[in-house]
Amino acid sequence: MITTASQLRERSLLGLKEMSRNEIESILDRAHYWESQQEKLIPVLQSRFAANMFFENSTRTRFSFEMAEKRLGAQVLNFSAAASSVEKGESIYDTVRTLESMGIDAGVIRLKPAGVLQELAEKVNVPLVNAGDGNNEHPTQALLDLYTMRKAFGELKGLSVSIIGDILHSRVARSNLWALQKFGAKVSFCAPDNMQASDLATYAPYVSMQEALQADVVMMLRVQLERHAEGMLRSADEYREQYGLTEERAASLKPGTIIMHPAPVNRNVEIDSAVVESEQSRIFPQMANGVPIRMAVMERAMKL
Structure with a gap:
């Protein structure tokens, strides 16, 4: 299935500056839904593949995304730049394109340089979720x-x-x-x-x-x-x-x-x-709230 550019924009989360209040509210409401569920694993994304691509160190944010993705039943690929070919000079763009070619359905990405994420989002055909880009945003x-x-x-x-x-x-x-x-x-x-x-x-x-x-x-x-x-x-x-x-x-x-x-x-x-x-x-409640929020965001990115 080919994803159109407008669908990609709707399903990606690059920042909140350009996002409407209604769209933000819908994510908050959906997070409330996920938080209210008694079952820990609700596999609505069981046939989907998410790649967590962290080109900057993070433990807490990456674990929160991974927990959210796994609670939705998605298959998760974790990628750390410190142990990757990016350290050998492969570009961030090539890494993301490689994972896209392998069939991921969405990418969660953290980067040091600001502005690179926007360029990536225009060149790849999978929804991207911003997990922190430079000094720009952490939506x-x-x-x-x-x-x-x-x-x-x-x-x-x-x-x-x-x-x-x-x-x-x-x-x-x-x-x-x-x-x-x-x-x-x-x-x-x-x-x-x-x-x-x-x-x-x-x-x-x-x-x-x-x-x-x-x-x-x-x-x-x-x-x-x-x-x-x-x-x-x-x-x-x-x-x-x-x-x-x-x-x-x-x-x-x-x-x-x-x-x-x-x-x-x-x-x-x-x-x-x-x-x-x-x-x-x-x-500590903030950290707990990160999981249903990221469940809402990842569901939005990978909905069938």
């Missing part, structure tokens, strides 16, 4: 974040959401910004001067840490400690003191505020260990 992370917020508050409209940390390098911040604003949520950023993304300032304001903590949702971003070597991060201790969600700061949050983090967490850097496990934290 399934934002979808599970929205799903988590919707479960906590009932709706997204009118919510105030503070995203705190390295905005400059964060694809999570971007995907959340694009998606949340479609639903009428108010997004604010908080970041050190050298971690602010100036291109996003026209879409959401940068506020002080004190102001950021007044939000309904306080989303901490992972600090990439390797930035210390680049001179962007003076020290982990100093970052925690100025921008970390310490126990003292967490105690000042409104009772109904929820704490989120895309994980993995640098405990006692961007967020104190006790706060990770606190009553207001949704960090």
Whole structure:
């Protein structure tokens, strides 16, 4: 069966910036359906083959996709660039085309360079799902974040959401910004001067840490400690003191505020260990919510 270009676009998930609110909502609703199922394995995709192609390291996201695919009964091929011919110089495009030629029905792909995924999607004839491309987007992370917020508050409209940390390098911040604003949520950023993304300032304001903590949702971003070597991060201790969600700061949050983090967490850097496990934290529920969200996304990509 030949898949048309418009069908590929409808079934791929490259980002949330261009996706309609209705389409996002349909994925969230379908995730709710999958979460409500008692059976762990419902093989609606048992004749389909998915390839998880990770050209950048990931454990948590890859396992979440694999769990989602296997719960739907799909056959799963896991591909890691560290142990592949890409390390020998084979292009990402050739690798994806090779797997397409072998008969995969959809590809989940994580890349370091931004912009490459869009080019790939125009050249291959299988739906592609973005599992993180450079500093551009991480759509399934934002979808599970929205799903988590919707479960906590009932709706997204009118919510105030503070995203705190390295905005400059964060694809999570971007995907959340694009998606949340479609639903009428108010997004604010908080970041050190050298971690602010100036291109996003026209879409959401940068506020002080004190102001950021007044939000309904306080989303901490992972600090990439390797930035210390680049001179962007003076020290982990100093970052925690100025921008970390310490126990003292967490105690000042409104009772109904929820704490989120895309994980993995640098405990006692961007967020104190006790706060990770606190009553207001949704960090582990976020991870759980990633599976039904990715079930919805993969079903959409590979529906018969």
